[in-house]
Amino acid sequence: MNPLDGKVALVTGGAGGIGAAIGRRFASGGAKVVIADIDVAGETIAREIGGVFVPTDVARLADNLAAVRTAIEHFGNLDIAVLNAGIGERGSFVEDFRPEHYRDLVSVNLDGVVYGLHAALGVFTERGSGAILATSSLAGLSESPMNPLYAATKHAVTGLVRSVAPIVSEQGITVNALCPTFIDTPILGEATPYISDLGVAVLRPERVAEVAELALAHGGTGQAWPVVPHGEPTPFAFPEIPSIMSEPHRQISEATA
Structure with missing residues (x-):
């Protein structure tokens, strides 16, 4: 069963790159798509896929609502x-170091997800169903010395997804993260050929859209889906953390007494 057929999807950052690829794939799968972006080029994408464009600064809660x-x-x-x-x-x-740019990174990359989650959950919790995908990054799963502030925002997105998912799972809502490697989008700018020369894969945005659809079809929640050039897409296996119980054996015995 196609997880997109007859659905209504909102895609922020949908004017280009990964967002536009997701919008196109979702529309081709039978979804009605709202393209939300601060860039009015989103109007062209919306017309192309039979959707609707809404000017949106994701750093503002009111725009997400x-x-x-x-x-x-x-x-x-x-x-x-x-x-x-x-x-x-x-x-x-x-x-x-540019403090003003750091604030922009946090406002768009983290606040935009926080506000978007809040806005979507206002509808999903009332209805008792819904699916949320947040774009994190492979830099949100590991160290990234080349761009530590970007990595910090993406680690925050991954942590937010994993922490919110259990809160809303009983209400029929799934919350997952997409974690792409280098993708050929304007974010890379002029670095794309240099990255490729190092032998590192730079993928097309359509690969992320493919994994987005797979994540929805999978039906899990609280997962992070790496987008890499090899193997079948699967959720990332997070390591087990050490127990936080002070006396685990005593706690168990008391609970069963």
């Missing part, structure tokens, strides 16, 4: 929220 309202007003519902809008890091953390 308005994007959700647009989906309901135009299509009568909202089933899927893809919180994809993001920006890359500029400058060096040590030699060229």
Whole structure:
């Protein structure tokens, strides 16, 4: 069964790159799509796929709420929220630290997901169903010395997804993260050929859209889905953390007494 057929999806950062690829794939799968972006080029994508465009600054809660309202007003519902809008890091953390850009990174990459989650959950919790995908990164699963501030925001997204998922799972809502490797989008800018010269794969945005659909079809929650050039896409296996119980054996025996 196609997880997209007849669904209504909201895609932030949908004017280009990963967001546009997801919007196109979802529409081709039978979904009605709302493209939300600060870039008015999203109007072209929306027309192309038979969707609707809504100007959205994801760093503002009011804009996220308005994007959700647009989906309901135009299509009568909202089933899927893809919180994809993001920006890359500029400058060096040590030699060229830019506080103003750091604030922009947090506002778009983290606040945009927090506000988008809040806006979507306002509909999903009332209805008792819904699916949320947030775009994190492989940099949100490991160290990334080349762009530590970007990595910090993406680690936060991954942690947010894993922590919110259990809260809403009993209400029929899934919350998962997409964690792409280097993707050929404007975020990479002029670095794309240099990355390729190092032998590191730079994937097309359509690969992320493919994994997004697979994550929805999988039906799990609280998962992070790496987007890499090899193997079948599967959720990332997080390591077990050490027990936080002070006296685990005593706790168990008391519970069963």
